[in-house]
Amino acid sequence: MKTTVLGYPRIGSQRELKKACEAFWSGKSSEEALLQIGTELKKKNWLQQQQLGIDLIPSNDFSFYDQVLDACLTFGCIPNRYKNIDKSNVLELYFAMARGLQKENIDVTAMEMTKWFDTNYHYIVPEFEKEQTFEFFSKKIINEYKEALELGIKTKPVLIGPVTFLLLGKEKEAGFHRIDLLEKLLPVYFEVLSALTDLGVTYVQFDEPCLALNLSEKEQQAIKITYEKINAEFPKLKVYLANYFDCYGDNLDIALQLPVDTLHLDLVRCTSQLDDILESKHFNPKTKLSLGVVDGRNIWKNDFEASLKLIEKASKKIASENLWIATSCSLLHTPYDLDLESTLKPEIKQWLAFAKQKLEEVVTLRNLLSDESDAYLSLFEENKLANLTRKNSSLIHNENVKERILNLKPSDSHRDNPFSIRQAQQKQTLNLPLFPTTTIGSFPQTKEVRSWRLKHKKGLISQEEYDSLIAKEIEDSIRFQEKIGLDVLVHGEFERNDMVEYFGEKLNGFAFSNFGWVQSYGSRCVKPPILFGDVSREKPMTVKWSEYAQSLTKTPVKGMLTGPVTILQWSFVRNDQPRSTTCNQIALAIRDEVIDLEQHGLKVIQIDEPAIREGLPLRKENWNAYLDWAIKAFRISASGVTDDTQIHTHMCYSEFNDIMSSIAAMDADVITIETSRSNMELLDAFVTFKYPNEIGPGVYDIHSPRVPSLTEIEDLLIKAKNVLPKEHIWVNPDCGLKTRAWPETKEALRNLVKAAENLRKRE
Numbered sequence: 184m185k186t187t188v189l190g191y192p193r194i195g196s197q198r199e200l201k202k203a204c205e206a207f208w209s210g211k212s213s214e215e216a217l218l219q220i221g222t223e224l225k226k227k228n229w230l231q232q233q234q235l236g237i238d239l240i241p242s243n244d245f246s247f248y249d250q251v252l253d254a255c256l257t258f259g260c261i262p263n264r265y266k267n268i269d270k271s272n273v274l275e276l277y278f279a280m281a282r283g284l285q286k287e288n289i290d291v292t293a294m295e296m297t298k299w300f301d302t303n304y305h306y307i308v309p310e311f312e313k314e315q316t317f318e319f320f321s322k323k324i325i326n327e328y329k330e331a332l333e334l335g336i337k338t339k340p341v342l343i344g345p346v347t348f349l350l351l352g353k354e355k356e357a358g359f360h361r362i363d364l365l366e367k368l369l370p371v372y373f374e375v376l377s378a379l380t381d382l383g384v385t386y387v388q389f390d391e392p393c394l395a396l397n398l399s400e401k402e403q404q405a406i407k408i409t410y411e412k413i414n415a416e417f418p419k420l421k422v423y424l425a426n427y428f429d430c431y432g433d434n435l436d437i438a439l440q441l442p443v444d445t446l447h448l449d450l451v452r453c454t455s456q457l458d459d460i461l462e463s464k465h466f467n468p469k470t471k472l473s474l475g476v477v478d479g480r481n482i483w484k485n486d487f488e489a490s491l492k493l494i495e496k497a498s499k500k501i502a503s504e505n506l507w508i509a510t511s512c513s514l515l516h517t518p519y520d521l522d523l524e525s526t527l528k529p530e531i532k533q534w535l536a537f538a539k540q541k542l543e544e545v546v547t548l549r550n551l552l553s554d555e556s557d558a559y560l561s562l563f564e565e566n567k568l569a570n571l572t573r574k575n576s577s578l579i580h581n582e583n584v585k586e587r588i589l590n591l592k593p594s595d596s597h598r599d600n601p602f603s604i605r606q607a608q609q610k611q612t613l614n615l616p617l618f619p620t621t622t623i624g625s626f627p628q629t630k631e632v633r634s635w636r637l638k639h640k641k642g643l644i645s646q647e648e649y650d651s652l653i654a655k656e657i658e659d660s661i662r663f664q665e666k667i668g669l670d671v672l673v674h675g676e677f678e679r680n681d682m683v684e685y686f687g688e689k690l691n692g693f694a695f696s697n698f699g700w701v702q703s704y705g706s707r708c709v710k711p712p713i714l715f716g717d718v719s720r721e722k723p724m725t726v727k728w729s730e731y732a733q734s735l736t737k738t739p740v741k742g743m744l745t746g747p748v749t750i751l752q753w754s755f756v757r758n759d760q761p762r763s764t765t766c767n768q769i770a771l772a773i774r775d776e777v778i779d780l781e782q783h784g785l786k787v788i789q790i791d792e793p794a795i796r797e798g799l800p801l802r803k804e805n806w807n808a809y810l811d812w813a814i815k816a817f818r819i820s821a822s823g824v825t826d827d828t829q830i831h832t833h834m835c836y837s838e839f840n841d842i843m844s845s846i847a848a849m850d851a852d853v854i855t856i857e858t859s860r861s862n863m864e865l866l867d868a869f870v871t872f873k874y875p876n877e878i879g880p881g882v883y884d885i886h887s888p889r890v891p892s893l894t895e896i897e898d899l900l901i902k903a904k905n906v907l908p909k910e911h912i913w914v915n916p917d918c919g920l921k922t923r924a925w926p927e928t929k930e931a932l933r934n935l936v937k938a939a940e941n942l943r944k945r946e
């Protein structure tokens with residue numbers, strides 16, 4: 184049996200690539216310096232994998248920005264608007280496509296970005312035209328192979344498969360389907376493969392995670408045609424076909440009949456497919472299987488006993504030389520190295536494995552199968568013990584929490600009365616005008632605000648000093664909001680680093696790493712909290728500042744919380760119980776906070792859930808099960824208050840069409856959504872569905888410093904008024920203002936309030 188991995192993190196254990204890219208973009212360092220860092224990172228990654236004993240090491244998994252953008256360059260899929268950029272300066276062209284470019288007579292926008300399947304990684308969306316042509320343009324894949332070869336490592340170059348590449352993209356004009364471009368695209372893949380085989384490449388990894396989706400018949404045929412043609416053209420090439428993040432599902436029969444050398448299985452996300460495959464009539468025992476048993480999406484130590492069972496099951500039907508032990512997917516989604524962590528509790532640390540430790544696990548699993556020496560047996564025992572202590576640890580288990588979950592009653596996820604009754608009561612209590620104005624929560628996180636937090640963290644300023652700085656900032660923001668005449672105020676979230684981390688740090692059951700960075704997009708990294716145990720709330724988390732803000736004014740202030748699904752979605756979540764149970768635990772903690780806020784005089788409370796939509800499973804047949812528990816968790820968090828307390832929720836840019844009934848089932852009194860960039864198009868779903876509760880369609884794009892004019896905002900509001908009952912409409916920006924500066928924020932909010940006033944006058 185041999186070992187392989189599907190990809191390795193590339194940002195650098197100290198985020199070297201992030202720093203190098205940002206220095207280059209700001210003109211502080213040269214192109215050579217950036218390329219040099221890239222070369223060093225690749226080399227380090229390859230040598231590390233080699234030293235730890237990985238047999239087949241990937242190349243072309245490195246990227247200066249994104250692997251899909253790399254593929255666009257490889258296949259010459261470069262949108263027309265970049266035609267004035269000198270093509271010989273590939274790096275400039277590359278970053279222009281990633282980030283836009285303004286210089287001399289060039290002014291081009293960036294390509295769109297969206298989430299990579301169900302991960303928090305964002306890729307650049309390929310753009311296709313009807314008359315799209317392709318050419319073998321960037322030679323990155325060739326150069327990387329040669330680079331590794333110079334180190335004596337014969338790698339497995341990784342390519343995004345042609346069907347996934349096309350499906351991930353977007354048609355930029357009507358009149359064709361991007362899958363029809365396959366015919367033109369395949370010859371360019373052949374050119375790439377020719378160049379690779381000329382260099383002596385034996386294995387090429389084709390990533391086709393579209394196989395984890397519901398494919399149409401045409402798309403399934405495209406898969407079949409692609410791999411049959413590749414095989415006909417390159418009969419000696421060993422194709423390693425990788426699907427991950429879910430089962431092959433409906434696509435399994437097709438996949439099993441493809442003339443490929445190896446079929447990769449994500450056995451973490453879909454364990455049952457091993458049986459399905461071994462028992463399938465289409466299964467050809469000559470096909471090699473790559474058993475993805477080491478989780479590339481999470482940070483838990485592997486359970487060797489369970490993994491070995493799977494491997495042994497496979498090896499009963501398949502000769503061991505036809506089996507690979509592998510990671511479930513690329514390790515891009517895990518942090519680098521657990522050894523760098525010095526502040527995690529040792530008890531928790533022993534339950535974890537980051538990318539480097541996962542390499543060791545892959546190799547150990549293989550060795551455990553063939554080597555019965557004491558050294559390996561003791562590794563097995565060690566692993567068993569670590570997992571056993573995790574199972575029984577008092578750090579994880581909290582009987583009170585478990586009991587509360589067991590005792591949840593249907594009434595816990597229902598407000599006392601239906602919306603229409605609540606609405607009437609809230610009208611009385613809050614006494615708001617028609618078209619009430621509000622904001623989404625955060626105000627500018629200025630350099631000063633961030634420097635206070637940093638100084639406080641480093642112990643350079645005392646708690647008292649820090650608190651008084653925050654208090655002053657809150658007071659200023661309240662005065663400003665009062666002055667311009669907003670109807671529901673916010674405290675501004677100045678005390679928060681991040682909307683999930685802030686709550687994670689205050690809740691039991693979460694741990695934090697120092698270097699657990701994962702690439703989110705380009706040079707941006709996130710450090711997800713590690714949700715390891717039963718979640719409980721020790722004491723109020725937000726009451727102090729919300730209550731303080733309310734004490735400063737007679738105008739209602741909105742308490743501000745992050746919802747259970749979003750906290751779950753943006754953390755590394757425990758794998759020893761269903762996600763739904765963990766989500767309910769968070770929901771109960773947030774519920775307690777909601778009730779506390781109510782008791783301390785907050786009559787409006789917002790529970791943000793921007794991550795509901797991205798939590799949807801990849802296959803539609805699994806949507807309902809997810810939506811059922813996710814929506815219920817939100818309702819548990821929101822339903823502990825009396826009818827006259829107004830619950831808001833907020834979601835960022837999302838496609839709502841196909842989940843409208845679930846959004847309505849959340850039963851928030853008010854939902855605010857991001858709509859301004861789509862010119863209110865995203866509102867259509869709510870209109871068609873006849874969304875029953877109140878709604879604030881965003882009228883101000885907060886992603887750029889540009890100030891929307893009064894008439895622009897009025898026009899958007901009139902659009903909304905034409906399609907929604909006017910008593911349901913709120914006026915607010917698209918999202919929080921933390922990334923903005925004060926001057927533009929003030930001007931824009933003044934316009935926003937004025938636009939609402941003008942609209943009222945016309946009534």
Ligand code: GLN
Pocket residue numbers: 623624625676682743791793833834835918919920921
């Ligand atoms: N309340 C948060 C803020 O205003 C919401 C952020 C979000 O939706 N991502 O920043």
Ligand code: ZN
Pocket residue numbers: 623793833834835836857917918919
């Ligand atoms: Zn938002």
